[in-house]
Amino acid sequence: MLNTMKNSFVFPQRVEPDQIAFDIDGVVADTMGAFIKVASAEFGIDYLQKEQITDYWLEKCLPIPEETILAIIDRLLKDPFGVDLMPIKGAKQSLERLAAHSDSLTFVTARPIRQPILDWLVSLLEGVPREMINVIATGQHKAKPEILGGLGIKIFVEDHLETCEALCSNGIGAVVFDQPWNRQRTPFLRVSSWQEIMQLIKLT
Ligand SMILES: [Mg+2]
Missing domain, CATH: 3.40.50.1000 (HAD superfamily/HAD-like)
Structure with a gap:
């Protein structure tokens, strides 16, 4: 059984x-929320919404270059306060x-x-x-x-x-x-x- x-x-x-x-x-x-905020504030990518993140691996679901994704993730890893992680x-x-x-x-x-x-x-x-x-x-x-x-x-x-x-x-x-x-x-x-x-x- x-x-x-x-x-x-x-x-x-x-x-x-x-x-x-x-x-x-x-x-x-809310790390993905912070990702969206950093993408907009620091990289000028202002069209992302959380519902677009349909894969854990962001490069598989977001229409932005992988190096930009990695740069944003680096910010999230190193500076939770600076990216206003909620x-x-x-x-x-x-x-x-x-x-x-x-x-x-x-x-x-x-x-x-x-x-x-x-x-x-x-x-x-x-x-x-x-x-x-x-x-x-x-x-x-x-x-x-x-x-x-x-x-x-x-x-x-x-x-x-x-x-x-x-x-x-x-x-x-x-x-x-x-x-x-x-x-x-x-x-x-x-x-x-x-x-x-x-x-x-x-x-x-
Ligand atoms: Mg997790």
Whole structure:
């Protein structure tokens, strides 16, 4: 019976607060929104809308040169404050609430550099002690499952479908945070808000 469910992770009950972890870009941070703002303000590309981003890999879905995409991404990686990176609705309040029930908050990102996004999270989560905010920057998507497994994480909220597949193959419950670039059919639990994420967690 269980074998038949191998590729569709089922959450029989809510997880403990220290058993969930989060991707940052596209889950906590409205990174694509910042991409669109930088494209307009710094590169004069003023016609982009988020619904046009139908693929995680921007060069596959946006009509702008790859070197421009890379230049904008470089800005997003190095200077979250300078690009006015904003949180996704509900993320700040939910994470601050979760912090009150947990010893630490864990974020695992494929970003290659950690400090700028750590500083941004610390600033965002002003009510959470800095030492509680654990950010791991892997530099590559495929490193996430092993790191999360080592931390005892049971479920991970992610907007990149291939990473969700890799997580599931490694026994970690993948939760897709719904975005225009991940709307393909998947067997994974899909959430559309932080309110739904919080319903996965035991908060007593
Ligand atoms: Mg992401």
